[in-house]
Amino acid sequence: MIAYVIRRLLHTVLVVFAISLLIFFSIRLTGDPVTVMFSAGEPTKEAIEEVRRNLGLDQPLYVQYLIFLKGLVTFDFGESFRSHMPVMDLIMERAGATLALAIGGTIVSILIAFPVGIISAVKRGSIVDFFGRIFSLIGISFPNFWLGIMLILIFAVNLKWLPSSGFEGPQHLILPSITLGMILSGILARLVRSSMLEVMNQQYVSTAKSKGISDWAVIIKHAFRNALLPTITFLGLQFGSLLGGTVIVETIFSWPGIGRLIIDAINQRDYPVIQGGVIFLAVIMVVVNLIVDLSYSLIDPRIKTGGSGRA
């Protein structure tokens, strides 16, 4: 088990290293941060060179890369070109908002998808199934920005029930969570449904029924508990990418999340923030993956992580 975790972490290191290379060189293909900084004013060549020197951009690329790598090892991604704040601080500042949104979105998607998925599977082929599926698909049939704007117009502007943006009280979390949750729930409901269908064909469900316990006990305690496994995997991975930020939802709802931080950094070509942010995301993704894998054993006693079990 420990060996397994270590092995996975070593893989993470490899992936992170590869990403560091990729990110470092690819963003340097997309324009010059100093030019962006001088998008007004009177940038003489010398002034630009000066700034470039001060930011360390005049050094040979490999030297810059080595400096970046060195920082990486100590979790020091350097300072933002723009705000001159340590990148790590900028990321950590947003951890709360990001986490809140990720949790909110996940909860909404669970609230929608689990009942819909379960009922659809249990009543497979019925009218309930039909409408359940259509309903869960609606969420993924709209572009997310459109969905977000519509929710704002309906619930904030017209009905005046909820605030439309910002990161303040819990009520501010509702609309962005619904937007994210609707999108997620489409896929999730589908997954729940198909896992449930699979599980309900299993012999042990018949066994449970043959014990004379109630239908819902069979469905929830026996079928659903087993159908949870692929669902948890999906949710875990999805949660990982939510932590990485969902730029559009964050933008629409003025949510100070990591996604927006990175997108703004990309727009400003703020190299340290892009690099730090992307590496941070990569690590989050891999770690979440790992946690998801490890958490299997909580739900399914059969899975002892170790040996050849790597997805």
Place this chain on the structure above:
Amino acid sequence: MTQNPILQVQDLKKYFPIKGGVFGKKTLKQVKAVDGVSFDVFEGETFGIVGESGCGKSTTGRTILRLLEPTEGKILFQGRDIAELSKNDMRKLRKDIQIIFQDPFASLNPRMKIQETIEEPLINFGVTDRNEREKRVLEVAEQVGLTKAQLSRFPHEFSGGQRQRIGIARALISKPKLIIADEPVSALDVSIQSQVLNLMRDLQKEFGLTYIFISHDLSVVKHFCDRIGVMYLGKMVEVADKNSLYDTPLHPYAEALLSALPSSHPLQKKQRIILQGDVPSPSNPPSGCTFHPRCFKCLDVCKTEQPSLQPVHEDHLVSCHLYQGAKEQIATGESR
């Protein structure tokens, strides 16, 4: 019977590694699926392998065909060591050794027409002429009792028995010398089972085939085979002529196995030997004789020392400490 071995298996081992360690490269444990199996198969005979689930029957069969790479040991087919052949030579050799699988539902590609399935070996073995192939397919289909109309259908349109015929046709078309039949009838209904067994026997007569017949059904093995090997946990524990085995099983395991056979008539009540405990795991076999924890005739020596497969009578080999004495007698009396 002319004693001309077509296949000699010598000390064959197949271990499956259980990977672990930091880079997943270190082998933590091994499943000793086949652990030092030796036997000869003679031309034209049917050699049966019986044993409980997981004892390594299929693995033995597949290793002989090198569908699995052997860990150790020699497999001499007509004197040539298969284990040494290059991949490509092995591929060519498969013309001569064929296999029929247990599950007629899983062993046919669901998306290939029967015609294509049966034809495939010919393509692989370089028969380029389409008409020639078509002719051969028709020929072999007729031999196994399939009609021309059926050739253009897909497997799901066939019953289990018919599918097994398709599998047999596929194995036959390259005119092999040896066919390994891995539980060819255990997935079939009784009434269909006899159809297939009869067909296999017909074909054996017609083409002088040699079979290795793997099964866990003792009555079927008795009916179909000439000589039988009993496997337990990756090892051959007894090899004998069928009558000799069924009349006087020597190994306690074989004895228990035969006694566990359900009776064929309600009034014929047998004295059963009920074995205690379960089949142990091949990744962690017991010390000494691997059967000793379940053995009802267990001696002290069994717990520590591995017996080896030795002849007790002519054509009756057993791997058990009980027959240590007998073995010595033979060893002095016979010169083999």
Place this chain on the structure above:
Amino acid sequence: ACSSGKSEKSSAGSSEKGKEENPVKDRGNEIVIGVTAEPQNWDPIDTFLLDWSTVATSVFEGLVDRTLDLKLQPGLAESWEYLDDNTLQFKLRKGVQFHDGEPFNADAVKFTFDRLLGPEGQKGPQYANYNSIDHVEIVDEYTVNLKLKSKDPVLLTKLAGYGAVIVPPKYVQEKGDEFFNNNPVGTGPFKMTGYKRDQEIVLEKNPNYWKKGLPKLDKVTFKVIPESSTRLAELQTGKIDIMKRVEVAQSKTVKESSFLELKDVGTPTVYSMRFDTAKKPFDNKQVRQAINYAVDKDAIIKDILSGYGKSISTYQSELSFGNNPDLKPYKYDPEKAKKLLKEAGVKEGTQIDLFIPGNDATFKEIAQAVSFYLEEVGLKLNINSVDSTTLISDLIPNGKAGHMYRQGWGGWTLDFDNTAYLMYSEGQKWNPSFKDAKVAELLAAERSTVDQKEREKIFKELTEVLYDLAPELNLYQAVDLYAVNKRVQNFQPPHEDRMRLEEVSVK
């Protein structure tokens, strides 16, 4: 045309919709302003962002101040005079305090400029604007001399700019740059008491402000709301009082509301489609002129911008010093355009690549309109919408932005010098290809004098030359739209994003 600060009366709104209730009820003596972004960084020497000035104008002050009408007036300096060509003397205002209680005096001024011109300042983009200053001499506690390296005709304007606002020496030295970055302290009417990155900035009244009786508000909160639809929703629901950057498309909604007011103001920013004169057929003046004739700029302003834009004849706004009001924009004359194209030997159906930033929905509409106009004169326009940062920092500087590209330019000094020099002088970052001997000569001449009369003359000639050379298709001068809750009194929209809030009050 609209003059600055004039507000549109909502004519239809009240009668059509009836009176909606103003959703802002008990906010007290404070306002909330919705802005698109914030600069992340409050250090004045580190920024060039308009978003910085929107907020920081209320926090920091310079020696020189620019009124909402863009007139220079005394700021922290009561007066100034050129002692000689290279010495500019300032008399400082007395009794001014920084928000932390530190006194404002000559030391602060010297510290500010030492910092700006020293290693700290050289890391940021502002340094370049002030490198005509050599150093600052303290004469006495309230008198300083700026020693100049070279003549700088627009220095005074620049001193009203971001980089030259005065910062508190003790505070900066003691707390360090990073702390200052996040907790700025100046002498302005408001002090920053709260800052949540990318969320909000809270300003509170500076009770010791040197202008008596000001500011009127107790508190101003800036909320960062990047998406315009959301910003409008916040305004409609009363969560904010002032919305910065109303899209033209949204103007109708604002006008129809009974409790909102739309305010528009001309900005120094002008939008053009600039030609890459190195590329055929745009190396030919006739072609460039033809395109100027082919496009009906007035129609674009009227229909797409709903009138919120002003026509321009050269690449500068009417607010710019050097603007030549005698020049009238090229008339819409497709026949003439066709003729010119024919003369230039441009074939019917010639393909032209236009690059525009993908995030500007309004300009996309304009680009399409231009495309139709060009089609009428037989040219085929391919619109490439690209990442705006890539466009400005990579494609344009490297001449990879097709035959035409959109560029907006503010000319922050409000002097054509800035724009003309950067756009038409050879080798400049944003001038990939244009060169002309006459233009170069005029630019050099303009820079060698501080005599504004003389410069005006030079600019007049320069604009005429440029008008004829037509290095760009000049489209319009931008008009900024602000939407304001009617409870807010005295809010005048700024020409250049620098909101002045000290006079603002609420009903």
Place this chain on the structure above:
Amino acid sequence: MVQKVLEIDKLKVGINDDGNKIAIVNGISFSLQKGETLGIVGESGCGKSMTSLSLMGLLPPGVEWLDGDIKTESLHFKDFKKKDWRKIRGKRIAMIFQEPMSSLNPVYTIGKQIMEMILSHENISKKQARERALEMLKLVGIPRPEQVLDEYPYQLSGGMRQRVMIAIALSCNPEILIADEPTTALDVTIQAQILELMKKLQEQLNMSIVLITHDLGVVAEMCDRVIVMYAGEIVEEAQVVELFDRPRHPYTKGLLSSLPDVNEEKEYLSSIPGVVPAPGKMPAGCRFAARCSFAHERCKNTPPLFEVNGSKVKCWLYENGDSEAVL
């Protein structure tokens, strides 16, 4: 001892596809007596499992109870609501399935799974239920029962799991145990263990067993009475000795003779040609006729179950009793 615990009356089970009914089990009748073991044999797909599942009200989705009834002295299963089913399942009729590997829920401990059964039928505390579960494990001869109680199914071998299944099934003292191919997936030596155990428990608890299998050896070993099914119908019903000594229906005969016998040496096995027709594609008349070497004109009509010397045979050959049929 002739006390009927269950009577199946013209049971018809099938697929109802848009009112287009296809019978899988086509009107079968039989009864089960107290303490007896009734074997049901027949080829794969002939409806054995559907019959047993309808006794539990556990027909899979898509398969419906079309007609007929199942009765005990006081109950008509036909009128059952969901709740009524729940009351008899496990309590009066319990079931074990073919696949011990997948019959237990992988995520719950053995103890929990046994206790669930007990708790849902009896009003006792968890602690008591746990003790009962332990008792049951001991009863079915599981080694180290205390530990096994807290282990998960994956930690047990197939034979042990089947024992656990038996323990679950018997934990509420059902009158009837339905065993649907309980040993098919097990090794011969383990099969012997399980069969032995079932025999022992039946004697101890005096319950009735319906044993479904396609292994005639198992039938010979275990059963008192046998029902032979073919294509959804009962073709023969007889005491077990009678069936083996004097199989009457041509299908039964074929079945018996196609089995290889360890004690007998033959070169070829006799075999029944052809395959079982698929449900919905049943020929009119006798369903076995197409494969039957005795088939003649009469077989175009469906034969009734003729009673012959205490056995029942669905074949025209026995229209006039045994005599005529001995050909």
Place this chain on the structure above:
Amino acid sequence: MTTLQQQVQEEVAILPKKRTFLQSFWRFVKKNPAGFIGILLVLLSVSCALFSQWIAPLDPGKASLSSRLSPPSWADDTGKSVFLLGADQVGRDLLSRIIYGAKISLMVGFFGVLISMIIGTILGLISGYFGKWMDDLIMRVADIQLAFPFILFAIVIMSVLGTGIWKIILILGLTYWVGFARLIRGQVISLKEQEYIQAAKAIGGTQFRIIRKHILPNVMSSILVLGTMYIAEFILLEASLTFLGLGVDPTVPSWGGMLADSRNYVTTAWWTATFPGIAIMLTVLGFNLLGDWLRDKFDPNMKM
């Protein structure tokens, strides 16, 4: 052995019941209402895409600023062009643009899926079939691909290769191969153990032949299912890219572009954003329903 009697029996058994076309059609509709709706919606958008020239009432590129933002109208009182669904920001007929937009959206979906499918399938097959270091390598590359932000990737690609619809297609294709690769890898790993693959090996098949003839056809159905779902996703992604300023040329009528660029008119000219929104929704819904149906059809228990 096999009697004639038996053969006749089998022939009969295998013949399906005869139904008229209408009967079987009605049966299908009743059994799979969702699938039917899905197919209908997909057919609708595909025919819009294929036959836009003939279906569209007006030229989607023809604009006049004078008809800018005309509301939807049926009446033809002035003899001018009638905009059934209104006109857009530059005065083009919305209905015609939506019809033409189907072409772009479906192109993005179809070709994007094609590219990712080809890459993903090849890599997934290699990874699953050969295993070992190749598997490790490919799966690590997949991890990297997943951890690399999509938008940044889009910006990088566009700044190297330029913009345009084909670049968007390329970006989607190069990003989403991972989904296919993982799906196929998983399936291949379990397929490899299937007896018919073993059989194919036993009868002397080369590896290439086994992959091509035995493995590929058997993963095809899952590929198809995922493909339809990705088509839906790509159509939405094109819209999101436009929202972020990385979309296609605005003269090109694309649903995503229409929707993203008209979001500020939602309250003042509702039709500009509503109708493209509905078009996207219906098409995406159609593909999703189609995908669901295909999945149920091929394998009721397929997991994602």
